[in-house]
Amino acid sequence: MIGFLTGLFVTMKTGFRRPVTAQYPDPEKRIKVENRFMGFPSLTWDYDVEEPYCTGCMVCVRECPTECMTAKMKDNPLFSEGKSRRKKIIDEFEINLGRCILCGICVEVCNFDAIEMSHEHELSKRVRNGNRFGLQQLLKLGIKFQSNTNWQPKQPEKNSGVPVKKVDEE
Amino acid sequence: MEINKTINSDNVDLMINMGPQHPSTHGVFRLLLNIDGERIIDVKPHIGYLHRGSEKLCENERYAQVVTLFDRLDYVANLNMELGFCLAVESLMELDIPDRASYIRVILCELNRIASHLLFYGTYGLDVGAMTPVLYAFREREKIQGFFESITGARMMHNYFRIGGIKEELPDDFNNRLSLLLDEVSQGIEECDMLLSKNEMFLARTKNVGIISASDAVDFGVSGPNLRASGIARDIRVSKPYSIYDRFDYGIPVASSGDCWDRYYVRLEEIRQSIKIIKQAMSQMEDGPILAKVRRIARPPKGEIYFRTESPRGDFGVYLVSDGSDKPYRVKVRAPSFANLQSLQYLLKGAYIADAVTILGSIDIIMGEVDR
Ligand code: SF4
Ligand code: SF4
Numbered sequence: 298m299i300g301f302l303t304g305l306f307v308t309m310k311t312g313f314r315r316p317v318t319a320q321y322p323d324p325e326k327r328i329k330v331e332n333r334f335m336g337f338p339s340l341t342w343d344y345d346v347e348e349p350y351c352t353g354c355m356v357c358v359r360e361c362p363t364e365c366m367t368a369k370m371k372d373n374p375l376f377s378e379g380k381s382r383r384k385k386i387i388d389e390f391e392i393n394l395g396r397c398i399l400c401g402i403c404v405e406v407c408n409f410d411a412i413e414m415s416h417e418h419e420l421s422k423r424v425r426n427g428n429r430f431g432l433q434q435l436l437k438l439g440i441k442f443q444s445n446t447n448w449q450p451k452q453p454e455k456n457s458g459v460p461v462k463k464v465d466e467e
Numbered sequence: 468m469e470i471n472k473t474i475n476s477d478n479v480d481l482m483i484n485m486g487p488q489h490p491s492t493h494g495v496f497r498l499l500l501n502i503d504g505e506r507i508i509d510v511k512p513h514i515g516y517l518h519r520g521s522e523k524l525c526e527n528e529r530y531a532q533v534v535t536l537f538d539r540l541d542y543v544a545n546l547n548m549e550l551g552f553c554l555a556v557e558s559l560m561e562l563d564i565p566d567r568a569s570y571i572r573v574i575l576c577e578l579n580r581i582a583s584h585l586l587f588y589g590t591y592g593l594d595v596g597a598m599t600p601v602l603y604a605f606r607e608r609e610k611i612q613g614f615f616e617s618i619t620g621a622r623m624m625h626n627y628f629r630i631g632g633i634k635e636e637l638p639d640d641f642n643n644r645l646s647l648l649l650d651e652v653s654q655g656i657e658e659c660d661m662l663l664s665k666n667e668m669f670l671a672r673t674k675n676v677g678i679i680s681a682s683d684a685v686d687f688g689v690s691g692p693n694l695r696a697s698g699i700a701r702d703i704r705v706s707k708p709y710s711i712y713d714r715f716d717y718g719i720p721v722a723s724s725g726d727c728w729d730r731y732y733v734r735l736e737e738i739r740q741s742i743k744i745i746k747q748a749m750s751q752m753e754d755g756p757i758l759a760k761v762r763r764i765a766r767p768p769k770g771e772i773y774f775r776t777e778s779p780r781g782d783f784g785v786y787l788v789s790d791g792s793d794k795p796y797r798v799k800v801r802a803p804s805f806a807n808l809q810s811l812q813y814l815l816k817g818a819y820i821a822d823a824v825t826i827l828g829s830i831d832i833i834m835g836e837v838d839r
Contacts, residue, residue, distance in 0.1 A: 298667065300664075300665030300666045300667050300669075300670070301666055301667050301668070303661045303662075303665065304599075304661065304662045304663065304665075304666050307603075307658050307661050307662045308599060308662070317606050317609070328613075330616070331613070331616045331617040332617070332638075333616070333617060333618070333619070333620040333638070334616055334620055335620035335621050360529075360532070362528055362532035362535050362536070398535060398624065399621065399624065400535045400624070400626045401621075401626060401634075402531065402532065402535070402626070405634070406763075414620065
């Protein structure tokens with residue numbers, strides 16, 4: 298009987314405590330994700346020269362454990378015009394988010410600060426293959442992430458696309 | 468149909484198929500019970516519903532990528548799985564791990580052990596018919612998961628340990644948050660303990676049910692809390708210390724009778740010991756590097772190794788064969804849940820059908836690890 302009553306006492310105590318439940322779809326009452334939260338991978342946008350950071354070097358494609366990404370590079374038109382430092386730029390990029398396991402390896406191996414784990418984590422789509430994200434969608438995710446978190450590249454000097462500096466060096 | 472033939476003998480009264488979608492099987496696990504009235508006379512477990520071929524998949528991934536696969540073996544104690552694999556590769560490469568990385572690993576692994584045992588506490592309450600404990604357990608577990616999220620970026624599939632260290636430095640508010648978390652969790656544990664452990668109905672369901680003697684447990688290869696509940700104080704962290712576990716002072720909870728209540732209480736007691744370890748680790752931890760000097764793509768020398776660690780479920784072993792390339796030649800996992808499950812047939816024979824779920828729950832299997 299005593300064990301039963303102590304249990305009841307614990308339950309009663311709960312009545313005087315703030316509720317710990319969060320209400321998921323409600324934007325105010327849901328749990329906020331942490332800063333380091335790894336949602337879907339997204340491509341970042343270089344505002345200085347108005348192009349993506351990604352050069353299509355394919356390192357992330359090779360290192361991805363689930364082989365869910367493809368990338369293709371092209372010559373950068375802005376480079377020939379002298380507006381950017383990137384010789385090559387990404388042409389097509391696709392991540393199958395339905396297959397991605399959110400491991401963050403692609404972010405770790407990228408040398409150009411071009412890919413980041415965004416805070417986006419809701420996957421359901423109305424169409425089949427709606428989770429195959431192309432370059433534009435990934436950039437959209439990235440831009441949203443950049444503006445929400447005030448993202449800065451980890452190696453700003455090395456990865457900036459602004460060509461002025463290169464002229465100085467020469 | 469075929470299965471019926473193999474198990475059917477003339478004196479069978481009734482055969483019950485339990486699972487694979489039964490909620491108390493913690494995954495997809497199927498049991499065929501032959502019952503005579505209320506007694507179970509024979510049982511046949513069927514596993515393999517969650518087989519993903521992890522061991523074979525490892526052969527096609529580089530060492531850094533394999534860590535993501537190990538996350539998915541025991542999916543409630545992910546960091547302990549990662550630790551087992553990383554330590555195996557590191558000892559094959561004879562790497563020295565920086566102290567700080569080891570301390571962070573231990574802290575996170577012990578937190579993970581707490582989270583795993585809390586999950587057991589909650590679901591075990593459900594198994595025996597108590598609805599409330601799971602809410603208390605998940606409240607505490609939720610805090611730990613949220614804490615993991617702030618460090619590793621994920622709540623469950625962390626991919627945080629690396630060959631030679633860890634992925635990134637801890638966030639600035641780590642110490643404050645951790646001590647706050649420990650206070651809350653230890654308070655929560657006491658509440659959980661008060662709520663269920665001495666409850667008369669719970670005692671009636673679990674005391675003297677599903678008894679396994681020490682010698683039988685050893686014969687079946689049972690390990691971890693299940694073995695310690697039978698009275699054998701064997702814990703790899705103490706008997707063969709790996710990483711830095713020899714630097715802490717903590718006890719190994721042991722019970723004597725080996726029944727369901729003992730298996731339950733040993734786990735609850737282990738949570739308290741884990742909190743003790745974390746507190747010591749916190750005070751001993753110093754600044755320093757978090758990654759040993761390794762090349763980005765690990766290439767262990769030719770050779771093989773078997774490395775044992777103590778996961779929340781028991782003796783977790785990784786057997787690794789390397790041919791000197793950047794991918795493992797063979798990976799074999801000794802999953803504690805798998806070995807513990809072998810004792811189920813023995814435990815269930817002669818038990819009442821109402822106790823089947825109680826006994827199955829008390830062994831605390833995770834199907835992801837059993838089927839791999
Ligand atoms: S995201 Fe980074 S690693 Fe991947 S292709 Fe672009 S630049 Fe290369
Ligand atoms: S997060 Fe992992 S699985 Fe997803 S795209 Fe990046 S490397 Fe591939």
